[in-house]
Amino acid sequence: MAKQYRSIGEEVWKNKVEKVNAELFIFTYGSLVVQLIKDYEDYHSVNKQLDKLGYNIGVRLIDDILSRTNLEKCKDMRETAEVISKIGFRMFLNIAPSVSAWSADSKEFSLILDDNPLNDFCELPPRAVQGGLWYSNVLCGVVRGALEMVGLLVKVEFVRDVVRGDEVSEIRVRLEKVLDEEVPVGDD
Amino acid sequence: MSPTFYFAIVGTNDSPLYEAEFGVRRDENKHLNQFIAHAALDLVDDAQFMSNSCYLKTVDRYNEWNVSAYVTPSNVRLMLLHENKAEDSIKGFFTDCHELYLKTLLNPFYEPNAPIQAQAFDTKVQALARKYLL
Amino acid sequence: MAIHSVFIINKAGGLIYNRDYSTNIAKLSSNEALILAGTFHGIHALASRISPVSRSEGGKDTGIQTIDTANFRIHCYQTATGIKFIAVTDPSYMQLSDVLARMYGLYSDYALKNPFHNLEMPVRSELFDTKLQQLIQSS
């Protein structure tokens, strides 16, 4: 199954999306984060704002994925995790984080980002590390927003990041609730 | 006598971003070095419109000192005070320091014209000085 | 031209886009269009609910895909995010899912990536209008 998603993701990346210079994207993101720090002056608020911007992106980006693939509804979180990594991350950032560290109830997993483009040139100043900044926090919002649109309410957060001096960058995703997708009749 | 060098990176607003001495340290000279390097900035300003290369060679002399300069495309000046005149090695030193500056600049958190305080940067520059100058 | 008009209905049943592409169709008032959207949304939900196999297999029925009359046919394509793309065509048009899927692509490009589009509001984008018109004309 993972293999099938991998090839769908690669096919979409190769043939179905226009590309833009990665460095333009990376510098633009960096400039946005710096702007948020100027505007908020507090790293926790910046994390929150990045998550919010990411959420707004996620609720739109999901339709980008679905309109370019013929994905069936995922049966469980394990399948969902594979789609996020092999199709979602692949078709936007051309990376595929590895999925690992499943909880016993299969509702919680980690995305390990070996090669996060947003981090490419980034070195956090010590005060940002101490202040608790998660530089790529936008990604958490994206995953949360995208999954919400297909009825999965999740909690997503960074737990480690190489720009903070950690060994790896790790995003933890936990399924909190599944929404019934059909709006009841007469609800409007 | 082993050679002495004074190296400074000067921002576009003429403030020093980074300073270092290599070789035998002569502490009494520190302020004089800064003064000589600073005085040479005017000459760099004149010389830089005459060519479009980054390495401007020796732009000034003061007693036994030569002042060499290198200007990055975004007008950050690398200044070196030295006694001997090994142009090739000075050019090599400048070019590699330019690359270190470039990589510092690429970090979204680096504000142009801010002092470069990272230990890692200093260590790398010292290593380049050993490679090219000492 | 065989596609007479297009409707887009959001997840909550609100009409977010509505265009006529031929003169040869009865003109709906905006109120009638809203009612049509709401009604269709309701029947669609009901249809997938009463579907006999869907619940037992744990999957979801696609809901209504076409509605036929003697003079026209309504085609509907619902995305996994709950948006419905609806087209009214001549009855001879058997299959329209490709065109509707491409509409979805245009929507995700020119509506959702336009910073001035609000998800709850009708789609107002000249680019989307133009691209959709081109698609309809070439179909």
Added chain:
Amino acid sequence: MATAQRQSLLKLDNKATKRANMLLEQNVAKQRRDKVSLNAFALLFSEIIQYSQNRVLGIQDLESKLSEIGYRVGLRVFELAMWREKTVHRETRVLNTLVFINTVVWRTLFDKQADSLERSTESEDEYMITDNEPSILKFISVPKEMSSFSPGAFISGVVEAIVECCQCPARVTSHVVPADGMPLRTVILLKFDKEVMGREKQLEAGK
């Protein structure tokens, strides 16, 4: 300071140095990572516009916000693009700088040259760089009530940073000038500072 605290700060410091070393040692002569999807950029840029819009009062303020974001991009892109040239050099003359932007910078950022570079017929200190279809603005439809807004303000910020780097500071603005089938045709207008034009004349005369 408690020993534990000192140790944890030291540990933080070691980690930071490791990261700093890695960045100073990475090879930037070639682009390590080629592309990401235009959709990723478009969604990010759309959010940047919406975020900025919520924090300003008028269209001009919105444009300066976008320009500020572009400015920081321009500083980095320029020094990096120059580093990757066959001969690393400087541009200090107006026309050379403009040509560099029009060709090298545009190719780096947008995979094509800009569509034209012209001098204004009205005043000799004004130049225009035109992109008929800026790829990064591709999905944007500016509503009628904001028709004076130019999302290319981001690009004008990039350009402004570069001309400043080249010691040819200018007032740089962006304008949507639609043409047939090109609704987002964008003109970047540069008006160079007086001192720059004065210096140009001197250098011209001294040749």
